[in-house]
């Protein structure tokens with residue numbers, strides 16, 4: 001019997017061969033995949049899509065594919081932006097979309113367990129009905145799955161206050177490539193060897209298929225106050241954030257825009273050429289009041305407070321989804337690239353990336369903001385726009401902009417990814433990032449967990 005016969009026998013209507021469904025699962029939201037689609041060169045249709053309805057379906061799919069030597073590409077909601085999904089004709093896509101919903105919620109332990117395909121906004125709404133929040137709010141909250149958040153090591157807009165996904169995930173259920181199920185324990189912390197959750201946080205579908213995710217929740221904040229301050233330079237704004245984090249204040253949201261992005265989005269609240277910092281303070285009323293005052297003091301030496309309506313305007317559009325596909329349809333090459341660095345190097349990273357991208361003849365604009373701050377450093381989220389003379393040049397210009405950003409970030413001492421992951425777009429820069437020994441460790445881990453290499457080959461590991 002062929003693999004398709006075996007899958008049909010075992011999974012019945014969860015096996016899908018409809019060409020439209022196969023086409024919809026060929027790739028994620030990577031800008032380069034959209035450019036290739038538009039020039040008529042999409043990845044091949046996969047062999048099949050399995051819409052798993054249960055952990056048992058995931059086990060069956062992996063066991064049958066492993067026996068047949070076919071590789072499997074896990075697919076959450078397809079909002080990944082780094083080419084984590086890009087299929088070949090002999091691959092099976094394993095979609096978690098039907099594995100959706102709440103498994104359990106405890107208001108005492110502040111935990112909620114969801115099936116991995118649950119969309120982010122659906123999971124958050126369920127928690128909010130109980131007066132709680134996950135505290136993870138990526139711009140793509142309505143486009144992404146909770147399993148995808150874990151697989152990509154995602155960050156939400158509230159990360160400065162509430163942490164990134166690795167701080168919020170309490171336990172996982174994962175199906176390993178041989179079909180065994182690993183369930184990590186629901187306890188607040190352990191010292192029982194290395195933390196097994198980290199084999200799957202950021203694994204991009206290469207080490208196992210995540211089937212349930214348990215979050216450590218928070219009560220919805222009792223109070224919330226915004227603050228907006230502008231600075232003469234990006235350096236002044238970064239230094240204010242550094243001092244805020246150093247003193248121990250934890251605004252839920254911290255976003256500092258360079259002059260170009262400030263002009264584009266906040267010119268109503270900021271004189272031209274300055275850089276705006278937005279903050280949101282959340283929590284018990286007394287803490288919010290103290291934090292607002294503490295942060296204001298640290299900003300006032302170099303910054304000027306402006307109307308808090310700037311924060312409201314950001315809140316109103318914070319889940320707006322940019323239509324990159326429409327821009328590439330008119331010949332523009334556009335993408336965003338997030339990197340990070342220690343405080344002592346972040347200014348050099350900004351200067352190096354903007355200078356290097358400006359040497360690309362086709363570049364129209366480059367700008368950045370910082371949106372995830374830590375005691376020891378901060379991220380930068382670059383946006384670039386380029387306009388090649390011909391459509392045939394779009395992929396070359398795209399690749400050139402990425403190469404320059406990766407290499408100049410690394411040369412200035414930064415890290416090449418903050419929260420979108422590696423996928424295919426950053427894969428070949430991994431030796432620079434992890435070192436030869438680091439890449440070797442990653443390969444050994446992959447081989448130990450997936451000796452036949454059936455899970456999402458071609459991603460992350462060069």
Ligand SMILES: Cc1cc2nc3c(=O)[nH]c(=O)nc-3n(C[C@H](O)[C@H](O)[C@H](O)COP(=O)(O)OP(=O)(O)OC[C@H]3O[C@@H](n4cnc5c(N)ncnc54)[C@H](O)[C@@H]3O)c2cc1C
Nearest residue numbers: 076077078079080084138139140145147148154155205210
């Ligand atoms: C407009 C827009 C805004 C975005 N904003 C943010 C943001 O604010 N913060 C952020 O972090 N990201 C953001 N992203 C990126 C994207 O939403 C995240 O990477 C998200 O976590 C991907 O989830 P997904 O369910 O869509 O995963 P998919 O795109 O389906 O998959 C991503 C990767 O994870 C693997 N995978 C998916 N599900 C599983 C599973 N259950 N088990 C094992 N592997 C799996 C896939 O094989 C693939 O390699 C944004 C994307 C867009 C398009």
